Amino acid sequence: MGKQSSSLVYQIFQHRFPATFKGFFYFLPISSALTTLLLIFIYISTTANVTKTQSQTTLYVQTLPSLVNIDQTSNLPIVPFEDNEDDNDNLFADPSRTARLSRASQWLLGNLFGLIDGNDTNNKEAYHDGDIFLQDYKQMNKSLKIYVYPHSKDDPFANVLLPPDTDSKGNYASELMFKKALMESHFVTKDPNEAHLFYMPFSISSMRSDPRIDVHGIPDFVQNYISNITLKYPYWNRTGGADHFYVACHSIGKIAFEKAFVAKLNVIQLVCSSTYFPSSYLPHKDASMPQVWPRGGDPPNLLTSQRKRLAFFAGAVNSPVRIALLKVWANDTEIFAHFGRLNTPYSEQFLGSKFCIHVKGFEVNTARMADALFYGCVPIILANHYDLPFTDILNWKSFSVVVHHIDIPVLKKILQGISNEEFAMLQSNALRVRKHFQWHTPPIDFDAFHMSMYELWKRRSVVRVRLTPSMEFM
Numbered sequence: 001m002g003k004q005s006s007s008l009v010y011q012i013f014q015h016r017f018p019a020t021f022k023g024f025f026y027f028l029p030i031s032s033a034l035t036t037l038l039l040i041f042i043y044i045s046t047t048a049n050v051t052k053t054q055s056q057t058t059l060y061v062q063t064l065p066s067l068v069n070i071d072q073t074s075n076l077p078i079v080p081f082e083d084n085e086d087d088n089d090n091l092f093a094d095p096s097r098t099a100r101l102s103r104a105s106q107w108l109l110g111n112l113f114g115l116i117d118g119n120d121t122n123n124k125e126a127y128h129d130g131d132i133f134l135q136d137y138k139q140m141n142k143s144l145k146i147y148v149y150p151h152s153k154d155d156p157f158a159n160v161l162l163p164p165d166t167d168s169k170g171n172y173a174s175e176l177m178f179k180k181a182l183m184e185s186h187f188v189t190k191d192p193n194e195a196h197l198f199y200m201p202f203s204i205s206s207m208r209s210d211p212r213i214d215v216h217g218i219p220d221f222v223q224n225y226i227s228n229i230t231l232k233y234p235y236w237n238r239t240g241g242a243d244h245f246y247v248a249c250h251s252i253g254k255i256a257f258e259k260a261f262v263a264k265l266n267v268i269q270l271v272c273s274s275t276y277f278p279s280s281y282l283p284h285k286d287a288s289m290p291q292v293w294p295r296g297g298d299p300p301n302l303l304t305s306q307r308k309r310l311a312f313f314a315g316a317v318n319s320p321v322r323i324a325l326l327k328v329w330a331n332d333t334e335i336f337a338h339f340g341r342l343n344t345p346y347s348e349q350f351l352g353s354k355f356c357i358h359v360k361g362f363e364v365n366t367a368r369m370a371d372a373l374f375y376g377c378v379p380i381i382l383a384n385h386y387d388l389p390f391t392d393i394l395n396w397k398s399f400s401v402v403v404h405h406i407d408i409p410v411l412k413k414i415l416q417g418i419s420n421e422e423f424a425m426l427q428s429n430a431l432r433v434r435k436h437f438q439w440h441t442p443p444i445d446f447d448a449f450h451m452s453m454y455e456l457w458k459r460r461s462v463v464r465v466r467l468t469p470s471m472e473f474m
Contacts, residue, residue, distance in 0.1 A: 123397045126429040133393055140457040141450070146187045147195035149229055160206045160213070160221075167441060171367055172205040173294050174272060174448065175249035177439045179203065181449040184442065196460040197243050197268070198235055200225065204248040204256060215252055223259040241266040243461050248272070249291055251363040254280045268459050270452060273363040274387040283387050287455035290389040290437045290448055293367040295374060299434065300351065302376040310334040310415055311380065312349045313357035314342050315368070321360045321382060324408050335412055350375035354423060355401065355415055357382060373399075373434035378426045380415075382408070390436060390451055392458070399429035 127133055151161040163183045168176040179201055182188065189195055202225055207213045213221050230236045236244060245268035248256065253271055257264035257280070264280065274281055274288035317323060317339045329337040337357075342349065350356055356372035357380045364386035372379040379400040381388070388396050396402065401418070403411060418426070436451045443449040 123395065124425055124429075125395055126398050126432050127393060128395055136457075137446075137450075137454055140454050141445075144187050144197075144453060144457050144460070145189040145191075145195050146182065146197050146199050146456075147190075147192045147235070148183065148188055148199045148201055149233070151201070157202075157210075157212075157221075160203050160210060161201050163201075167294065169294060171291065171293060172249040172272075174289055174292050174439065175203060175205050175247050177294065177441075178247050178270070178289070178449060178452060181439075181441075181443045182453075185449075187453060192233075192235055195243075197245055197456055200229070200244055200246045200267075202246065204246075204253040205250045208250060208252055215255075218252065218256050219259040222256045222263075226260050226263055239266070239461070242268075244268065245270055245456060245459075247289070249289065251365070268456065270456065272365045274389070275364045276385040276387055281387070285459065287452070287459060288387045288389045288391065289452050289455075290370050291365045291367045292370040292437055292439055292448055294439050299374055299376070300347070302351075302431070307352055307354045307377075309336055309349075309353040310412070311355040311357055312336045312353035312377070313359055313368075314338040314340070314346065314349065315359065315361065315366070316340075318361045319359070321405050321408075324405065325357070325359055325382070328409050329411065332412070335415075346371070347375060350377050353377055354427075355380050359383070360386070360405075370437040373430050373437050376427060376431055376434075378423065378430055380411075390455065393451070393454070394433055394436070399426055399433055401426070 151158065153162065155161055163180040164176050168180070182199065192198070202222065204218065207218050207221055208215055226236070226241070241263045244263075244266075246256070247270045249272040251273040253269075254273065257267065269281065269286040270289050271281070271286065272289055272291040274283075274286065276283065311334070313325065313336070315322065317326065322339070325337050326339055329335040330339075336349065336353070350371060354377070356368065356375075356377035358366060358369040358372065360366075360383035364383040369379050369381070381396070381400055381402040382405065384405055388394075401414070403414060407414065435446050437448055439448050
């Protein structure tokens with residue numbers, strides 16, 4: 001066999017090719033090598049400054065008092081924080097150095113290969129595919145069935161397991177409003193055989209505030225809950241919990257399954273703190289839900305609002321990202337970065353600003369994003385690794401500006417580079433999608449509840465295992 005192969009190669013080499021053909025094969029490898037070297041050089045040139053900046057990263061906490069005067073009238077002090085994200089793309093040590101990284105140089109390779117499509121008409125559409133979404137949404141609204149594990153009012157933890165009697169308020173209201181809306185909806189079924197999904201109705205925020213459980217007792221409570229439903233019902237054992245889900249809006253929910261490892265891998269999480277960074281969140285399995293501060297009544301009349309300020313943010317100093325924003329923009333006349341409580345209503349600032357900044361705090365999620373949309377202010381997303389709510393349905397590029405932490409020093413340049421026509425498009429789409437970021441009692445089509453249900457619908461199993469009569473009464 002070896003002799004035959006050698007003979008074949010010899011005969012090929014002895015073949016007489018035309019001179020032009022030989023020349024082509026002579027220059028082809030040289031051209032490929034030169035092209036590869038050129039691309040490597042471009043890549044090194046465009047990333048060298050970023051690497052240098054990252055290697056000299058330092059947090060601003062140590063020098064904050066000497067950098068800026070925080071409003072002494074504020075009742076909200078600097079909050080100690082602990083940033084768990086081991087980001088090599090962390091914050092810059094010297095803003096002037098990072099400011100030299102122009103947008104053109106950062107995205108040179110993307111433009112070279114046509115990966116950046118800033119003027120692409122697709123970015124003008126609020127939905128990735130509105131027709132498919134509407135068709136599938138109608139099917140979901142007609143077909144989706146959820147089995148809720150039953151609990152009585154006499155249960156010692158009824159406050160954790162049952163929906164609230166009154167409307168929920170505050171930062172983590174989405175979790176309780178979802179439970180209340182679901183229990184009163186047509187999605188609930190008492191027949192487990194027709195259920196697409198099974199809901200474990202424990203509330204993370206209620207457990208957190210219950211002194212019998214507290215934060216440190218949440219993993220034990222969840223572990224015991226799963227053990228109980230596994231022994232009492234056969235539904236979990238069919239799939240290992242892959243058709244089960246729970247809802248959490250407080251970030252402490254990420255520790256809920258620390259003592260239930262298999263369940264952590266299988267159970268669907270519908271959460272507000274949806275970040276790619278920790279291993280506890282898997283975007284293809286889990287889903288993001290917006291954190292919404294409930295507001296009564298209809299959205300304000302935006303025709304009367306005059307947006308004279310370029311951008312606005314107000315909040316606690318509880319993360320390196322917010323400290324970086326403060327260091328650069330605290331004293332700016334066009335970007336209002338205020339740390340602490342405002343003396344004037346927040347609504348005035350939302351209605352008076354073109355862009356409203358959503359900045360990562362303890363976690364990637366805050367209610368400011370939904371607030372911005374409610375008041376017709378285009379959101380700026382400053383939260384790396386954030387799996388944005390409904391991102392598989394909504395085209396976030398069409399109604400928001402997503403900015404990397406390292407671009408904080410050039411934030412004003414980015415916003416000033418957005419033309420009036422582009423801003424009008426962003427705001428128009430923001431007003432179009434804001435209905436998805438509102439809760440209603442009772443729920444209405446396409447609101448936050450129905451959109452969250454649609455996310456669950458997309459994660460249902462296509463194949464369902466029916467229970468036999470003997471299994472149902474085990």
